[in-house]
Amino acid sequence: AQSVTQLGSHVSxxxxxxxxxxxxxxxxxPPYLFWYVQYPNQGLQLxxxxxxxxxxxxxxNGFEAEFKKSETSFHLTKPSAxxxxxxEYFCAVSSGAGSYQLTFGKGTKLSVIP
Amino acid sequence: EAGVAQSPRYxxxxxxxxxxxxxxxxSGHATLYWYQQILGQGPKLLIQFQNNGxxxxxxxxxxxxxxxxLKGVDSTLKIQPAKLEDSAxxxxxSSPRGGSETTEAFFGQGTRLTVV
Numbered sequence: 298a299q300s301v302t303q304l305g306s307h308v309s310x311x312x313x314x315x316x317x318x319x320x321x322x323x324x325x326x327p328p329y330l331f332w333y334v335q336y337p338n339q340g341l342q343l344x345x346x347x348x349x350x351x352x353x354x355x356x357x358n359g360f361e362a363e364f365k366k367s368e369t370s371f372h373l374t375k376p377s378a379x380x381x382x383x384x385e386y387f388c389a390v391s392s393g394a395g396s397y398q399l400t401f402g403k404g405t406k407l408s409v410i411p
Numbered sequence: 412e413a414g415v416a417q418s419p420r421y422x423x424x425x426x427x428x429x430x431x432x433x434x435x436x437x438s439g440h441a442t443l444y445w446y447q448q449i450l451g452q453g454p455k456l457l458i459q460f461q462n463n464g465x466x467x468x469x470x471x472x473x474x475x476x477x478x479x480x481l482k483g484v485d486s487t488l489k490i491q492p493a494k495l496e497d498s499a500x501x502x503x504x505s506s507p508r509g510g511s512e513t514t515e516a517f518f519g520q521g522t523r524l525t526v527v
Contacts, residue, residue: 301453333518338520338523339520340415340502340518340519340520340521341454341502341504341518342518343515343516343517346515387453387454389453397442397444397504397506397515397516398444398456398459398466398467399454399456399516400456401453401454401455402453403451403452403453404451404452404453
């Protein structure tokens with residue numbers, strides 16, 4: 298069984314500040330891990346994914362995440378927040394390598410303060 | 412490349428009525444997923460199809476929910492009868508057969524269902 302815990306349902310940062318969204322996972326098999334972004338009234342868009350290759354994964358819009366097996370974490374970061382980053386972010390784990398049957402966290406809503 | 416298409420975008424029904432949602436995946440994608448996203452929560456998988464066969468429907472409330480994917484292309488999710496707690500966004504996603512480092516699942520914009 299898999300599960301995902303996202304710490305903080307709501308995070309606020311100032312424009313230009315570091316963005317850090319936390320995600321911890323539990324998986325009985327080597328996981329694929331994902332971060333998705335959801336803008337209001339939109340579907341989910343993939344930001345980045347970890348698939349057992351490099352532990353530091355770079356995604357779109359300047360986001361990156363680091364897979365830390367010892368900490369079972371996959372935190373999302375961006376050095377400098379932009380107003381357009383305001384959205385809801387979901388961390389997800391797959392049911393097994395090569396699968397896109399996903400278990401999602403509850404999401405973190407990111408607000409960017411001008 | 413056209414994305415995953417869903418319709419309708421919004422639907423309001425009374426409890427005990429029935430409703431159906433439609434999804435057309437990206438052309439050539441063998442795998443199709445339906446997720447339920449209740450307000451304030453992450454999406455939850457309801458059912459996964461591989462071509463026109465069901466891979467996993469363990470979280471589908473089968474007493475009221477049904478889904479089909481005739482001919483292995485578009486899919487329909489039905490709720491009959493609807494309950495208040497079915498109010499949610501229903502997301503459809505598709506991916507190429509299997510999964511690998513070079514593939515991903517693509518999501519549609521969803522259907523927002525309100526049961527009153």
